[in-house]
Amino acid sequence: MKGECEMQHPPYLQEEHDALRKMLRRFVKNEIEPHVETWEENGAFPRGLLQDMKELGLLGMSCPEELEGLGSDEYSVVLLAEELGRCGSGGLAMALMYHAELALAPLAQLGTPEQVERFFKPAMAGESIVAYGLYDILSNTSGQAPLRAVADGNEWVVDGTLSFVPNGAAADTIVFAAKTGDGEEEKSWTLFVTELARPGIGVGGRRLLAGMRTMETADVAFDQVRLSAGNVLGPVNGAFSSMKRLWQKECLIRSAVCLGLAQCAYEQAKNYAKERQVFQRPLSQFQVPAHLLAEMAVEVEAVRHLVYGAAYRFEQGEEKGKDALLARLAAAQAAHWVADRALQLYGGYGYMMEYPIQRIWRDTKWFRMSGGTDEQLKALFVEQMAC
Amino acid sequence: MAHWIFTEDHRRFRERVRQFVADEVMPHVEEWEQKGAVPREFFLRCGELGFLGLKFPAAYGGSEQGYIAEAIFIEELSKCGSGGVAAAIGAHANIAITPVWKYGNEQQKQKYLAPGIRGEMIAALGITEPNAGSDVAGMATTARRVGDEYILNGSKIFITNGVQADYVCVAAKTDPSRGHRGVSMFIVESGWPGFKVGKSLKKLGWRASDTAELIFEDVRVPAENLLGEENQGFYYIMSNFQWERIWLALFSVAQAERALEDALAFVKQLKGGSPSTALEGKRQLLADMAVDVEKARHLTYHALYKFARGDDAVVETTMAKAYAGEMVRRVTDLALQIFAETGYAMDSPVQRHWRDARIQSIGGGTTQIMYEILAKRLELTKA
Numbered sequence: 046m047k048g049e050c051e052m053q054h055p056p057y058l059q060e061e062h063d064a065l066r067k068m069l070r071r072f073v074k075n076e077i078e079p080h081v082e083t084w085e086e087n088g089a090f091p092r093g094l095l096q097d098m099k100e101l102g103l104l105g106m107s108c109p110e111e112l113e114g115l116g117s118d119e120y121s122v123v124l125l126a127e128e129l130g131r132c133g134s135g136g137l138a139m140a141l142m143y144h145a146e147l148a149l150a151p152l153a154q155l156g157t158p159e160q161v162e163r164f165f166k167p168a169m170a171g172e173s174i175v176a177y178g179l180y181d182i183l184s185n186t187s188g189q190a191p192l193r194a195v196a197d198g199n200e201w202v203v204d205g206t207l208s209f210v211p212n213g214a215a216a217d218t219i220v221f222a223a224k225t226g227d228g229e230e231e232k233s234w235t236l237f238v239t240e241l242a243r244p245g246i247g248v249g250g251r252r253l254l255a256g257m258r259t260m261e262t263a264d265v266a267f268d269q270v271r272l273s274a275g276n277v278l279g280p281v282n283g284a285f286s287s288m289k290r291l292w293q294k295e296c297l298i299r300s301a302v303c304l305g306l307a308q309c310a311y312e313q314a315k316n317y318a319k320e321r322q323v324f325q326r327p328l329s330q331f332q333v334p335a336h337l338l339a340e341m342a343v344e345v346e347a348v349r350h351l352v353y354g355a356a357y358r359f360e361q362g363e364e365k366g367k368d369a370l371l372a373r374l375a376a377a378q379a380a381h382w383v384a385d386r387a388l389q390l391y392g393g394y395g396y397m398m399e400y401p402i403q404r405i406w407r408d409t410k411w412f413r414m415s416g417g418t419d420e421q422l423k424a425l426f427v428e429q430m431a432c
Numbered sequence: 433m434a435h436w437i438f439t440e441d442h443r444r445f446r447e448r449v450r451q452f453v454a455d456e457v458m459p460h461v462e463e464w465e466q467k468g469a470v471p472r473e474f475f476l477r478c479g480e481l482g483f484l485g486l487k488f489p490a491a492y493g494g495s496e497q498g499y500i501a502e503a504i505f506i507e508e509l510s511k512c513g514s515g516g517v518a519a520a521i522g523a524h525a526n527i528a529i530t531p532v533w534k535y536g537n538e539q540q541k542q543k544y545l546a547p548g549i550r551g552e553m554i555a556a557l558g559i560t561e562p563n564a565g566s567d568v569a570g571m572a573t574t575a576r577r578v579g580d581e582y583i584l585n586g587s588k589i590f591i592t593n594g595v596q597a598d599y600v601c602v603a604a605k606t607d608p609s610r611g612h613r614g615v616s617m618f619i620v621e622s623g624w625p626g627f628k629v630g631k632s633l634k635k636l637g638w639r640a641s642d643t644a645e646l647i648f649e650d651v652r653v654p655a656e657n658l659l660g661e662e663n664q665g666f667y668y669i670m671s672n673f674q675w676e677r678i679w680l681a682l683f684s685v686a687q688a689e690r691a692l693e694d695a696l697a698f699v700k701q702l703k704g705g706s707p708s709t710a711l712e713g714k715r716q717l718l719a720d721m722a723v724d725v726e727k728a729r730h731l732t733y734h735a736l737y738k739f740a741r742g743d744d745a746v747v748e749t750t751m752a753k754a755y756a757g758e759m760v761r762r763v764t765d766l767a768l769q770i771f772a773e774t775g776y777a778m779d780s781p782v783q784r785h786w787r788d789a790r791i792q793s794i795g796g797g798t799t800q801i802m803y804e805i806l807a808k809r810l811e812l813t814k815a
Contacts, residue, residue, distance in 0.1 A: 055737065056436050315812065330813050332804075339806035343731075343751045350730035357436060375723045423719030430696060430718070 057120045057357045065121055069128035072101060077132045081259075085404065088251070088258045090140050090215035095171035104145045105169050108153035112161065113169050119360040122146055122294075123301040123352065130305020133313070133401050135408030136259035138302040143211045143260075144168070147295055148175035148220050151236060151287060155279035163275075164218050164238050176212045176241070178221030178265065179291055181416040192267060194223035194235060201225075201277070203237070203245075203270040209415065213263030214251040216241060221265075222284055231285045236278040245270035256407030289366065295416070296369035297359060300352045300376035303412050307348065307380040310405045311341045314387035317394075334390060341383045348379045367429045374422050377412035384409045437500060437733050445501055449508040452481065461514040464640040465784070468632065469596060470520040472554065479551020484525045488533060492546040499675075499740040502526075503682050510686035513781045515788030516640030518683055523592040523641075524548065526679040527672060528555035531601045531617060535660035535668050544599055544619055556597035558588040558620075558646060559669060565590075566801050568603075568669060569612035573648065575604035582606070582618065582658065584651040587630065590795070594644025595632045597622050602648075603669060606662050615665035619657045626651035637787035673797065674746060677753035678739055680796040681732040684756035684789070685725065691760075691767040691785040692721045698771060714770045721763045728756040747809050754802035757792040764789040 076097050084091050098104050107122050108114025115121075125146070129138035152165040152175070167173040182191070192205035203223055210219070218240050226233035241248055249264035279287060315338055318329035328334050355372035358365070384406040388395035395402050413419050438446075456477065464470050478484050486502040488494025506526070510518040529548035532540055532555075547553040564570035573586025584604055591600065599621045607614030620627060630645035660668055699714050735748035764786040768775045775782030793799045807813045 055734075315810075318812075319814075327815065330815075332807075335807040335812045336800065336803040338812045339803040339810065340754075342806060342810055343755050346734075346748075346751055347727035347731045347755055350734045351727050354435065354730050358434065363434070371723055371726050374719065375727055378723070379727075420716060423716045424712070426719045426722065427699075427715040430722075431700065 055353075057353050057360070058124075062120055062124060066124055066128060068101065069125060070131075072097070072103075073128050073132050077129075077137065081132055081134045081137065081401075084137060085134060085258045088253070088261070090144075090174060090212060090259065090261050091137070092174070092215075094141070095174075098141070098145060099169070099171040104171060105149040105153060105165075107146065107150060108169075112153050112165065114153065119294075119297065119356050120353070123297055123356045126298045126301035127305040127308075127352075130302035131309045133306065133309045133405055134259055135302060135306055135405070135411060136257035138305065139257065139299070140212055140215075140260035142298045142302065143177040143180070144174050144216075146298065147179075147291065148177045148218075150294070151220055151278060151291060152238060155236065155287065156238075157275075159275060160238060160278065168218070173217040174212055174215050175238075176210050176216035176219040176265070177295075178207050178210055178219045179236075179288060180207075180211055180295075181209070182222055182288055182292065192221060192223035194225050194237065194272070196225070197271075199274060201237070201272045203267045203272055206264055206266045208264050209252065209262050210265050211260050211262060213248060213265050214261035219265060220278065222288055226282045232282050234284040234288060235281050236284040236287060237272060237276050238278045239270075239272055239276045241265070243270060254411070256404065256409075257411045293359060293366055293369035296373035297352070297356050299412055300348070300355070300369075300372040303376035303380035303409065304345070304348050304352055306405050306409055307341075307345050307376075307383040310380075310384040310387040310402060310409075311338070311345055313402055313405075314338065314341070314390045318390055321392075328390070337386055337390065341386055344379045344383055348376045351375055367426055370422055370426050370429075373412075374419060374426070377409070378419065381406070381409040381413055435729070435733055437737055438504075442500055442504060445497075446504045446508060449483070449505050452483075453508050453512050457509070457512045457514075457517060461512060461517065461640065464517060465514055468634075468639055469642040470517055470640055472596065475521070475524065475551040475554050477551065478521055479549060484521075484529075484551055485549040486525075488545070488549055492533075492541055493549040499736065503678070503736055506679055506682045507686040510683045511690040513690065513784065514640045515683075515687060515784075515791070516638040518687075519592055519638050519641040522679055522683060523557065524555050527676045528557045528593065528597075528601055530675065531557070531659055531668060531672055532619065534672070535617070536619075539656070540619060540659070547598075553598040554593055554596050556591050556593040556600045556644075557672075558591050558594070558600045558602040560588060560590050562587060562589045562645070566798060569615070569666065571603060571605060571615070573602070573604040574608060575606050575616060575618060575653065577606065577655075580655045582653040582655065584618065584620065584626075584648040584653050586648050588646045588648075589644075590633070591644045591646055592638075592641055594646050595629055595642035600646065601659065603665050606665075610663070612666040614663055615669070616662050617659040617665040617668055618653050619659060620648070620651060620653055624651055624653075635791075637784070637790055674739060674749045676796050677749040678732065678736055680792060681728070681735065681749070681752040681756040684760035684792045685729050685732055687785060687789055687792075688721070688725045688728065688756075688760040688763040691764045691782070691789075692718070692725055694782060694785070695721065695767045695770045717766045717770055721766050724759045724763055728752070728759040731755055747806065750802050750805050750809070753797060754799050754806070757794075757796075757802075758799055760789040760792050 102115045105114040106117045110116045168175050194201040194203045220238045225235040245268045247266040252262045321328045352372050355368040388402050388406050394400050482495050485494035486497045532545045548555050561571050575582040575584050602618050602620045605614050606616040626649040628647040630647045633643045732752040735752040738745040738748050768786045771782045
């Protein structure tokens with residue numbers, strides 16, 4: 046019957062989310078897009094943005110109001126990630142999301158009042174950057190041994206290296222997980238938080254990657270670093286469930302950034318194709334490019350509804366890892382495909398650094414291999430399906 | 433993956449349909465595939481169980497359960513392992529009797545819609561012609577007004593249920609000089625003189641569905657069998673397409689889901705060890721298939737949601753049909769890769785999933801036509 050589904054509004058994206066999206070669009074358009082080129086050239090985290098974000102409540106958005114967050118839901122986080130992605134710099138979007146949401150959320154959730162004072166509040170004030178050392182934790186692409194923390198009296202001695210840590214070179218503080226037990230996985234991990242300026246912690250030089258330039262990636266090495274109980278975040282040996290939840294949140298954020306990047310690539314290609322004259326007509330009036338653009342639009346929409354659907358289930362507390370995993374896999378593959386086809390539509394100009402499409406092409410590739418390649422994620426997925 | 437569009441009631445209904453399909457459809461799939469048709473008794477049985485009237489008003493024997501319930505019936509039937517069975521029942525309920533419901537008058541609805549809902553009459557939709565498929569307005573069948581009749585001449589092809597149909601909703605040109613503005617729709621009974629089933633077509637897949645070439649030689653159609661208004665037929669056809677696209681997209685998603693389930697079960701019981709089993713490779717394909725299915729599912733349910741709300745859903749339904757129609761081809765192709773020769777043998781259901789899936793990017797509008805529509809709707813080709 047037409048008119049059914051009236052009571053059943055799509056349960057995500059309500060009016061308040063529309064308002065949020067409008068605000069974010071304005072923010073990205075006015076405060077970010079004009080500077081993306083420069084920030085990409087510099088390859089540095091745009092610290093200046095932190096104050097603007099703080100004013101708009103975008104730092105620690107999902108953190109409770111008592112801690113100066115907005116208490117926002119998961120869709121709002123997804124929207125933030127998506128709208129940042131639309132600026133066309135994957136590095137900028139992920140650098141901001143790793144700091145503003147992923148690193149701050151566990152601090153708000155698990156931090157003692159003292160840890161909140163020492164680590165959380167300066168970040169919320171826009172004065173410090175927190176690196177997310179949990180990156181790659183469940184997929185372990187680098188194949189490296191995880192960090193180990195051994196109890197020594199009332200201290201912990203941490204040893205090991207974290208590779209390719211997002212914001213590693215820009216951060217003041219790091220949240221990370223280390224193995225503190227030898228039994229089953231679920232009972233052997235502990236979360237820690239510490240300033241990076243500490244004896245034994247060596248932050249490597251900024252690694253130059255093919256894309257994601259605005260995200261200052263670096264290795265962080267721990268050489269017999271002594272941490273106190275005040276650096277333990279949450280229960281000893283009790284971090285696994287938080288890690289799993291954060292991993293899913295990261296999957297959703299990555300998918301949303303990919304969605305934004307894909308939409309940006311599609312819009313750029315569409316606008317170019319409508320302007321570019323070929324055989325005395327706009328390129329977009331030829332059937333092959335028009336169909337390709339239509340196919341790209343369909344890909345973006347397919348990913349959009351999958352991502353929002355996965356966010357919905359995550360928000361409902363239906364934390365089935367494989368939903369977030371599928372969304373991440375789908376979004377990364379689609380975004381890179383759309384960016385690649387968009388580059389193709391640009392012809393020779395697509396290959397020029399002067400045009401932004403090559404950046405989206407470079408950036409979207411990262412999502413298919415960082416913190417778990419497509420293939421590793423697929424293997425993880427199949428494991429969860431018990432095959 | 434669970435989806436918010438379904439309530440508890442819907443979940444119970446789905447269980448009921450699933451049981452029905454397991455008990456009364458699956459055991460007959462081989463037989464109906466061989467025969468090349470779904471027996472009349474089965475249409476009647478579906479009618480008896482109320483499955484043909486889910487979205488129709490009670491006044492004609494429908495149960496008014498709505499589009500979501502209809503979607504559930506489509507999905508579960510489409511998982512029976514025979515695209516042909518799902519196509520026969522699906523075409524009847526979703527594209528053939530629907531024009532009568534939307535554009536018919538009271539008399540036509542009592543005479544043709546109500547028996548269609550009961551499964552007593554089988555219906556088909558006749559638009560496509562041997563020389564005009566994608567180009568609907570290019571049809572050559574004519575209906576010339578003479579007194580209180582229209583004289584119908586021409587032919588149609590690829591008509592699902594065309595062999596068994598009791599009536600066909602036929603599109604014909606009442607004014608050939610006006611292109612798409614001269615098309616009308618008629619309810620044409622197959623028993624009338626001049627109505628011929630030219631051929632029962634042998635197909636690559638959908639073999640349990642009888643598909644016909646129809647020939648009209650001076651068929652005398654009473655004027656009272658004109659559907660709606662003269663020369664408005666093209667618009668009726670276009671609006672009928674929205675639900676058709678959702679039906680086919682749901683159909684594709686369900687078929688793909690079935691292929692994935694079969695492949696998952698198969699891989700689970702494979703033993704690794706030797707490189708020749710390529711187990712890891714097969715596992716990777718499973719993930720690719722799952723991603724593809726979920727994208728199509730979410731896109732399709734979004735279109736369903738919009739349509740069910742009464743919103744204009746041309747873009748969404750077109751996107752869903754385009755994507756799902758290609759997705760099911762990819763997924764069934766990968767399923768066959770996973771099963772390899774075991775799946776390729778005609779006694780395996782997997783080769784049938786693969787053959788049945790192939791039509792989805794063609795029937796109900798080719799993927800290319802979907803892109804043409806999107807190119808216009810998204811203003812891609814606009815100056």
